[in-house]
Amino acid sequence: MKSILNIQYEKFKLKNNLDVVLYQDKTLPIVAVNIWYKVGSANEKPGKTGLAHLFEHMMFQGSQHVPKEMHFRYIQEAGGTLNGSTSIDRTNYYESVPKTALEMVLWLESDRMGFLLPALTQEKLDNQKGVVANERRQNYENQPYGLAWEKLFAALYPADYPYHWPTIGWMEDIQSYTLDDVRNFFETYYSPQNASLVIGGNFELNEAKELVEKYFGEIPNNTVVPELNVEFPELDETKKIIHKDNVQLPRIYLAWISDKLYGPDDAALDILSDVLTGTKNSRIYKSLMFDKQIAQDVSSFQYSAKLNGSFIIMSTPKPGVEIHTIREEIFTQIKSVIEDGITDEELQRSVNSFKSSYIYSLQNLNNLVDQINNYNCYLNEPNSFLYDIERYEKVTKEKVVEVADKYLNKNFVELNVVPK
Amino acid sequence: MIIDRTKKPAEKGELNFSLPEIKRFSLKNGLNVIFVEKKNLPITQLLLFVNGGSKSDPVNKKGLAFLTSMLIDEGAGGLDALALDNEIELLGSILRCSANQDGFSVSMLTLSENFDRSLELFSMVVTGPHFNEGDFEREKKKQLTKIIQLQDDPEYIANTAFRKILFDKTPYQPPVIGFHETVENITVEDVRNFYANTFTVQNSTLIVVGNISQSELHKKLDLQLGGWKTGDGYKIDLPAIKKPERATYFVHKEGAAQSELRIGTISPGRKSPDFYARTIMNSILGGQFSSRINLNLREDKGFTYGAHSSFNFNRKAGSFVVSTGVESEHTEESVREIFKEFDGIKQKVLPEELEFSKSYLIKRYPSMFETYSQVAGNLSMLPLYDLPDNYFNTYIEKLRRVTLENVLDAARNTLRNENIVTVIVGDKKILNGQFSNYPEKIIKLDSAVILSPGSI
Numbered sequence: 001m002k003s004i005l006n007i008q009y010e011k012f013k014l015k016n017n018l019d020v021v022l023y024q025d026k027t028l029p030i031v032a033v034n035i036w037y038k039v040g041s042a043n044e045k046p047g048k049t050g051l052a053h054l055f056e057h058m059m060f061q062g063s064q065h066v067p068k069e070m071h072f073r074y075i076q077e078a079g080g081t082l083n084g085s086t087s088i089d090r091t092n093y094y095e096s097v098p099k100t101a102l103e104m105v106l107w108l109e110s111d112r113m114g115f116l117l118p119a120l121t122q123e124k125l126d127n128q129k130g131v132v133a134n135e136r137r138q139n140y141e142n143q144p145y146g147l148a149w150e151k152l153f154a155a156l157y158p159a160d161y162p163y164h165w166p167t168i169g170w171m172e173d174i175q176s177y178t179l180d181d182v183r184n185f186f187e188t189y190y191s192p193q194n195a196s197l198v199i200g201g202n203f204e205l206n207e208a209k210e211l212v213e214k215y216f217g218e219i220p221n222n223t224v225v226p227e228l229n230v231e232f233p234e235l236d237e238t239k240k241i242i243h244k245d246n247v248q249l250p251r252i253y254l255a256w257i258s259d260k261l262y263g264p265d266d267a268a269l270d271i272l273s274d275v276l277t278g279t280k281n282s283r284i285y286k287s288l289m290f291d292k293q294i295a296q297d298v299s300s301f302q303y304s305a306k307l308n309g310s311f312i313i314m315s316t317p318k319p320g321v322e323i324h325t326i327r328e329e330i331f332t333q334i335k336s337v338i339e340d341g342i343t344d345e346e347l348q349r350s351v352n353s354f355k356s357s358y359i360y361s362l363q364n365l366n367n368l369v370d371q372i373n374n375y376n377c378y379l380n381e382p383n384s385f386l387y388d389i390e391r392y393e394k395v396t397k398e399k400v401v402e403v404a405d406k407y408l409n410k411n412f413v414e415l416n417v418v419p420k
Numbered sequence: 421m422i423i424d425r426t427k428k429p430a431e432k433g434e435l436n437f438s439l440p441e442i443k444r445f446s447l448k449n450g451l452n453v454i455f456v457e458k459k460n461l462p463i464t465q466l467l468l469f470v471n472g473g474s475k476s477d478p479v480n481k482k483g484l485a486f487l488t489s490m491l492i493d494e495g496a497g498g499l500d501a502l503a504l505d506n507e508i509e510l511l512g513s514i515l516r517c518s519a520n521q522d523g524f525s526v527s528m529l530t531l532s533e534n535f536d537r538s539l540e541l542f543s544m545v546v547t548g549p550h551f552n553e554g555d556f557e558r559e560k561k562k563q564l565t566k567i568i569q570l571q572d573d574p575e576y577i578a579n580t581a582f583r584k585i586l587f588d589k590t591p592y593q594p595p596v597i598g599f600h601e602t603v604e605n606i607t608v609e610d611v612r613n614f615y616a617n618t619f620t621v622q623n624s625t626l627i628v629v630g631n632i633s634q635s636e637l638h639k640k641l642d643l644q645l646g647g648w649k650t651g652d653g654y655k656i657d658l659p660a661i662k663k664p665e666r667a668t669y670f671v672h673k674e675g676a677a678q679s680e681l682r683i684g685t686i687s688p689g690r691k692s693p694d695f696y697a698r699t700i701m702n703s704i705l706g707g708q709f710s711s712r713i714n715l716n717l718r719e720d721k722g723f724t725y726g727a728h729s730s731f732n733f734n735r736k737a738g739s740f741v742v743s744t745g746v747e748s749e750h751t752e753e754s755v756r757e758i759f760k761e762f763d764g765i766k767q768k769v770l771p772e773e774l775e776f777s778k779s780y781l782i783k784r785y786p787s788m789f790e791t792y793s794q795v796a797g798n799l800s801m802l803p804l805y806d807l808p809d810n811y812f813n814t815y816i817e818k819l820r821r822v823t824l825e826n827v828l829d830a831a832r833n834t835l836r837n838e839n840i841v842t843v844i845v846g847d848k849k850i851l852n853g854q855f856s857n858y859p860e861k862i863i864k865l866d867s868a869v870i871l872s873p874g875s876i
Contacts, residue, residue, distance in 0.1 A: 001462055001531070001532075001533060004461065004462070027460045028437075028786055028787070028789075028790060029435055029436060029437050029786055030786060030787055030790070064425070065425040065426050068719075069710065069715065069719060072709050072710050073710045073776070074428060076708060076709065076710055076776075076780045077776055077779045077780060077783075078431065078779070078783060079779065079780060079782065079783020079784035079785070079786075079787070080783075080784065081784070081787065096787065098431075098435050098783050098784075098786065098787075099433065099435070100431040100432055100433050100434070100435050101431050102432075103429040103430075103432060104428055104429045104430075104431065107425065107428065107429050111425060115425070126722070127719065127720070127722045128722070129722070130721075130722025130723070130747075131718055131719075131722050131724070131725060132725075133747075134678065134722070134723065134724050134725045134745070134746070134747055135725035137677040137678045137725075137745070137747065138677075138678055138724075138725045138745045139725070141677035141678075142574060142676060142677040142678045142745065143573075144569070144572035144573060214423055215423070218423070246572060246673075246674065246675055247569075247572050248568050248569055248571055248572055249565070249568065249569060279505060279506075279509050280501060280502055280505040280506075281502050281505060281506050281509070286502070289558075290501075290502065290558070293558055293561065296562065296565045296566070296569070316569075318561070318565055319565060319568065345506075345510070348510060349506065349509045349510050352509070352510055352511070352512040353509055353512050355512060356511075356512025356513070356531050357512075359461065359462065359463065359531060360463065360514075360529060362461055363461060363463070363790065363791035363792060363793075364790060364791050365790065
């Protein structure tokens with residue numbers, strides 16, 4: 001069964017250094033185009049946070065040969081779907097369209113890669129600053145517990161560390177962007193050698209190669225992308241912060257600095273998270289939710305990124321239960337994993353879930369092509385599904401205990417969100 | 421090579437797409453099965469649709485269907501909640517149970533190699549849930565706590581207020597999760613009876629999409645589900661839904677960072693003959709990114725991250741709503757702009773808008789059948805709305821036939837001025853300034869009233 005994860009692809013570079021991966025799958029008459037630009041909020045500077053995300057919005061505002069609003073309209077008219085997203089490490093743009101519209105999509109993507117600035121106006125920028133400010137209000141400020149993440153990461157990392165600020169940016173920074181900020185950002189980061197293009201689905205290989213060369217080949221490659229040079233961060237002391245919010249129930253968040261994406265401990269930390277809270281039988285979940293019934297929810301994850309990761313545990317106490325009761329139980333369970341180890345069945349349950357989730361993920365072409373691009377950008381090998389699964393298969397019980405001890409026995413940040 | 425970028429490249433080639441072939445058969449006890457063989461991956465998706473849902477909750481026990489759906493996989497067929505979950509996780513399968521206004525769904529996604537045991541566990545959940553006292557108390561507390569937490573969520577308050585006003589004095593009025601007072605009334609006996617009355621062969625349809633042959637599937641389903649008890653067909657009489665009276669409601673939310681707006685009214689049910697005209701009308705007005713309302717409020721004014729409209733159908737009723745969260749200081753202007761767009765679409769629709777919407781809806785159709793759960797979800801519309809099997813085959817042709825006049829009629833029939841309800845959830849400090857010249861009376865609602873049983 002694993003053979004279906006061994007995908008066939010072709011990879012080449014254009015003269016301007018644009019990385020291109022072609023993956024053919026003719027199951028449905030659909031083709032997906034996915035571009036990663038290797039820039040995210042980590043590349044921003046304090047005072048101008050959120051610029052990478054704002055920039056993602058500007059990429060939908062038209063380019064030299066594509067009038068405002070037409071980027072969306074052309075793709076929708078062809079029966080396609082499209083979007084983009086910004087993370088701390090990268091920005092992606094993706095569309096999936098009926099196979100007949102491949103050339104149009106490459107025209108649109110190349111136009112905004114090569115010819116965005118001539119179409120940039122103050123009016124468009126002001127409009128999208130308003131939209132992004134409202135995105136921040138809607139998804140963070142007006143959501144219960146919505147500001148917890150930015151409080152947590154701001155405490156976990158020093159003020160100048162690239163993961164200190166939220167991807168959406170601080171509100172006062174969002175208001176401060178100028179046309180020059182946007183231009184400089186484009187000229188620094190949006191060039192062919194900082195991008196990776198994956199085309200997946202129903203198309204002819206030779207035709208796709210010709211089209212990519214035709215539309216992307218002439219885009220000049222004349223910038224040097226600055227490297228991010230930072231040391232692995234350390235938390236000097238355990239911190240506790242209290243944030244008052246419009247909520248009925250308090251919530252506790254615990255955060256540790258952990259291994260980076262595809263780092264040697266990353267997969268074991270994923271499994272640790274699953275062993276602690278991933279299922280009804282997981283350690284903390286079972287204790288808080290079944291045995292003691294003192295929490296409404298509990299979850300955890302290894303949030304791993306390019307420079308390093310963060311390991312997070314969060315839980316909402318039931319009405320009348322104190323936060324410290326929950327915290328004590330969480331630490332009791334962590335200690336028990338470290339001292340007594342985990343069972344074969346706990347490990348197997350977790351590995352099996354990861355393995356089947358990879359097979360399920362092949363169902364959706366957009367997701368699949370985005371994962372291929374992830375592998376291409378982080379591992380320089382698009383066909384890494386098997387490698388990725390083997391990372392989990394190779395984890396031993398001892399390794400899970402080792403990473404629990406190594407990362408969760410260190411300083412951490414505790415955030416308490418409490419009712420106003 | 422010099423290329424001409426000024427012209428949009430034309431589409432190339434033919435788009436051939438054949439819809440999945442829908443097969444029907446029934447098990448030895450009469451359980452109806454809808455099956456699509458899909459072989460591109462070693463996966464099978466099971467989805468049981470059970471007619472019932474919160475519309476069947478007794479008035480003083482709203483939230484019963486929700487609690488039943490939470491409890492159904494908390495122990496079944498001799499395995500307690502933890503043992504059952506442990507087995508499912510070891511198989512790498514995914515089980516989900518949920519309730520909505522019209523029914524329940526129990527779904528399981530499994531690898532083909534683990535299909536047999538997954539089907540067995542799925543059948544245990546469907547036919548033999550334990551409903552133990554201890555599990556009941558735990559899940560009921562979870563539901564009650566969730567209801568407390570929902571007080572924090574302005575979108576939930578807006579949706580609940582809107583629904584309560586539109587569907588007043590009907591079974592579609594309360595939120596599926598129920599109210600604190602009504603969930604308190606529920607006993608474990610209620611759950612057992614509710615399950616016994618609704619989870620019957622006659623009342624259910626099993627949908628299977630997967631990498632398996634029909635004969636093999638039929639044999640396996642007969643073995644696992646063929647002995648499921650038959651019972652009386654479930655019946656519920658729904659009262660006629662009255663059109664709401666035009667009104668504007670305001671709910672205060674201390675310190676709200678935005679105002680949540682819900683503007684709309686009731687509409688005919690899913691089987692109304694003008695469904696296709698309404699679909700296109702909605703697409704032009706607010707149903708997709710390039711719609712009039714989103715381009716106006718987001719791309720022109722920058723008041724919102726997004727504004728969209730939709731028809732939401734229940735089995736025997738429907739509603740139309742524009743939903744958005746807007747910057748507090750532009751709340752009144754946003755409401756005004758939405759009404760302007762209502763007036764606009766009743767007066768004029770351009771031929772290019774009609775063509776754009778048809779192109780958008782028709783050409784994206786193949787992508788609606790991509791994943792196993794998408795196909796199963798589409799198929800579940802057949803029993804939910806009582807649609808004919810050729811529904812999917814005639815969909816495109818029926819969209820094509822819609823004329824400009826049909827779209828205008830759909831707009832005029834949907835958006836009658838005298839029946840439009842506006843709900844605003846925001847901070848009351850915005851009321852005095854921007855709403856001082858508002859042409860209608862604003863009815864202030866307390867969120868405690870919205871989140872309690874009864875009319876508003």
